[in-house]
Amino acid sequence: MADSKIDASLALRSEGRLLVGRDRVKLLEAVALHGSITKAAKAAGFSYKAAWDAVNAINNLLPTPAFLTKAGGRSGGGAEVTEEGRRLIATFHRLEEKLARISETIAEEGLAGAEDFLLWTAGMTISARNVFRAEVIEVKKWPVDVEVTLRVSEKDTILAIVTNESAEQLHLSRGRKALALIKASFVSLAPVGDATAQRNCFRGVVKQRVDAERNSEILIDIGFGKTMTVVTPRRLVEDMGLKEGDAALATFDPSDVILAVE
Numbered sequence: 001m002a003d004s005k006i007d008a009s010l011a012l013r014s015e016g017r018l019l020v021g022r023d024r025v026k027l028l029e030a031v032a033l034h035g036s037i038t039k040a041a042k043a044a045g046f047s048y049k050a051a052w053d054a055v056n057a058i059n060n061l062l063p064t065p066a067f068l069t070k071a072g073g074r075s076g077g078g079a080e081v082t083e084e085g086r087r088l089i090a091t092f093h094r095l096e097e098k099l100a101r102i103s104e105t106i107a108e109e110g111l112a113g114a115e116d117f118l119l120w121t122a123g124m125t126i127s128a129r130n131v132f133r134a135e136v137i138e139v140k141k142w143p144v145d146v147e148v149t150l151r152v153s154e155k156d157t158i159l160a161i162v163t164n165e166s167a168e169q170l171h172l173s174r175g176r177k178a179l180a181l182i183k184a185s186f187v188s189l190a191p192v193g194d195a196t197a198q199r200n201c202f203r204g205v206v207k208q209r210v211d212a213e214r215n216s217e218i219l220i221d222i223g224f225g226k227t228m229t230v231v232t233p234r235r236l237v238e239d240m241g242l243k244e245g246d247a248a249l250a251t252f253d254p255s256d257v258i259l260a261v262e
Contacts, residue, residue, distance in 0.1 A: 022096075023044070023045075023046075023054075024054050024058060025088075025089055025092050025093075026044045026045075027040055027041070027044040027046055027051055027054055027055070028055070028058075028066065028067065028081050028085055028088070028089055029044075029081075029089060030043040030044045031055070031067060031079050031080070031081050032080070032081040032085075032086070032089075035070075035078040035079060035080060036078050036079055037051055037052065037055070037069075037079045040079070049210070052208065052219070053129075055067040056219070056227040056229075057131065058085075058088075059225040059226065059227065060130075060131060060132050060133070060225075060226055060227060061131065061132070061133045061179075062084055062088070062133070062225070063084070063133070064082065064084045064224075064225065065082055065084065065085075065224075065225025066081060066082055066084050066085030066088055066225075067079060067080070067081060067082065067085055067225075068080055068082055068225070128181040128182060128183050128184075128258065129183065129184040129229040129231075130180075130181065130182040130183070130184060130187065130228060130229055131179055131180070131181050132150075132152045132158065132179065132180045132181075132226065133152070133177070133179060134150035134151060134152045134158060134177070134178055134179065134180045135150060135151050135175065135176070135177055135178075136148060136149070136150055136172055136173065136174055136175065136176040136177075136178060137149050137150065137151050137157065137174060138174065139167065139172055139173060139174065141164065141167070144163070144164070145161050145162060145163055145164065146161070146162050146163070146164055146166075146167040146172070147159060147160075147161055147254070148160045148161070148162060148167070148172055148259065150178060150180055150259075152180065152226065153222075153223065153224035153226055154224060155223065155224070156202060156222060156223070156224075156226070158180045158200060158257060159199055159200055159254040159257070160180060160254050160257035160258075160259055161254040161255045161257070162259060166259075170259060170261050171261070172259070172261075176261065177261070178259050178260065178261045179259070179260040179261070180257055180258075180259060181257070181258040181259075181260060182252050182256060182257055182258070183256070184217070184229040184230055184231040185231045185232075186252050186253070186256040187228060187229070187230040187231075187232075187250050187251070187252045188230070188232065188250070188251050188252065189218065189230055189232055189236065189237070189240065189242065189248055189249065189250060189251075190248070190249040190250075190251055191240065191248070191249065192247045192248060192249055199251075199253075199254060200251055200252050200253070200254060200257075201249055201250075201251045202220070202222045202228050202249065202250045202251070203222070203247065203248075203249055204220040204221050204222035204223065204228065204247070204248065204249075204250065205220065205221050205245065205246070205247055205248070206218055206219070206220055206221075206242060206243065206244050206245060206246045206247075206248055207219050207220065207221045207227070207244065208244060209237070209242065209243060209244055211234055211237075212234065213234070214233065214234060215231055215232065215233060215234055216231070216232060216233070216234045216237040217229065217230070217231050218230040218231075218232065218237065218242065218248070220248055220250050222250070228250040230250055
């Protein structure tokens with residue numbers, strides 16, 4: 001009889017949202033080794049854009065950034081993994097070692113229906129590009145809906161509007177940890193100083209602009225290691241003359257925020 005084997009795959013989550021798996025840990029380790037996102041992406045088998053998407057997603061879900069860019073110099077700048085990032089890498093490897101021992105035990109002792117468990121994973125994939133780890137700081141209940149204010153960083157909050165039924169099901173109250181999800185296509189761009197942009201208005205700096213035939217994807221650095229992704233018609237971006245390094249506002253409606261709890 002051939003030896004049986006269980007392939008156990010570990011993925012860390014934060015409030016139910018996939019935070020990091022083997023590929024992302026490999027990328028962070030490559031950044032720590034090479035000090036460059038370009039070199040790290042190549043070493044880890046990521047495209048440049050996929051590498052940035054990965055580190056931005058990790059930073060948005062951690063209390064403090066795991067990854068930082070370094071400005072200027074003759075080399076044109078670089079990147080580094082912070083202490084938070086190094087702790088994340090170390091924690092992942094410790095848990096992966098424990099999971100490997102568990103899978104070996106299962107393989108040796110047998111497990112009915114083991115063919116159904118060839119790949120175990122604790123993660124999930126969602127379509128929303130903007131996912132922020134947050135804490136509920138205020139809940140205002142009205143006859144039809146509920147206004148929920150969530151802190152995402154030391155300076156920024158998100159206002160979400162959900163139904164009373166949803167608020168009850170999620171057990172939303174002050175201090176509750178939650179994820180705030182906003183599709184990139186629901187986020188709008190506005191010029192800095194726009195007086196009409198009041199609710200869910202994030203001021204930042206354009207760190208990347210990618211143009212397609214019809215739409216543009218804009219990544220805005222909103223501070224504290226957080227990034228807001230906007231997908232909007234290219235003609236609007238061109239009308240604004242928006243380019244990398246420019247200041248801009250990212251805004252979205254409170255009713256477009258989806259809340260998730262564990």
